[in-house]
Amino acid sequence: MRAGATLRLARSHLAGGGFDVFCGLPLYLLLKKAGKTVHLANLSSGALGFCDAENPVQALWRITSRTAATKYFPEMHLSAWLTERFGETPIFAIEPSGARRVSAAYEWLARTLRPDAIVLVELPKAGLTAEDIDLVVCSHLHTDHCGCNSFFRRATVVCSAEELTSAQSDTSGAYIAEDWEGSRPIETIAGQRDLLGDGRMTLIEAPGHTPGMLVAHVVLDTQTFVLASDAAPVRETLDQRYAPKGTWNVDIALKSLDEIARLERDGSKVIFGHDETQWRQIRTGAEFYE
DSSP: OHHHHHHHHHHEEEEEESSGGGHHHHHHHHHHHHHHHEEEEEEOOOOOOOOOOOOETTTTEEEOTTTSSOOOOHHHHHHHHHHHSSSOOOOOOOOOOHHHHHHHHHHHHHHOOOSEEEEEGGGGGTOOOGGGOEEEEEEEEHHHHTTTTOOOTTTTTEEEEEHHHHHHHOOOOSSSSSHHHSSSOOOEEEEESSSSSSSEEEEEEOOOTTTEEEEEEOOOOOOOEEEEETTTTHHHHHHTTTTTTTTTHHHHHHHHHHHHHHHHHHHOOOEEEEHHHTTSSOGGGOOOOO
């Protein structure tokens, strides 16, 4: 069943965003207008021990208009704003503490709230649900690039063998083992890989940010892309050839930037991993590229 039919038939929804619960507001308000019961859950940006909210299970906090916090806390302000308009509206905030704890938090929400549909906010914009995804490529295994793999229960997860080895042996705290251990089985690759066997998506080694960093060269009918992830997180890293703080090996990272620049000169459009300015300009969600 496609996402649109699922949303129409369901009476109760659990809608969630990643790091920014405000991304879910348009969908939240649309479903409320249609007479649906909607609950909001959000993967928060950090530890939540600074607030006095109810903590029903590890890593999950129930934020209300009465929650007090010692730091700026957008979920608290959003709950107050929604409560003024719709009555008491809690927001369930989840600490980014690894796939097992995040999954356990969502399992608690599913058991307690009993929603008919769990909606990951961005996917329905493209007419998809998590069940439609059969392949997930992890450019690397830092938490913001693999922490939600467990939601894609039908998917094969792919990353480089070098990256998995690096994550497994890490003692610096750069990786959270629960993000990739026990969530989904990981298929590892070594070297360059034509992932689909038709030249449309090629994974290319681009180490530096991490030892096993991958970028994807994607050939569509109308345009060719390089999905650079954290090998080139923003435009300036490519233009000015610098490696951001936290880079595993600067010299190797700069060589990877040279390769990304070569692909760009050959006509590929580079999609940077964390470039907010670019994100506002490219087509996303329902306006996807074909």
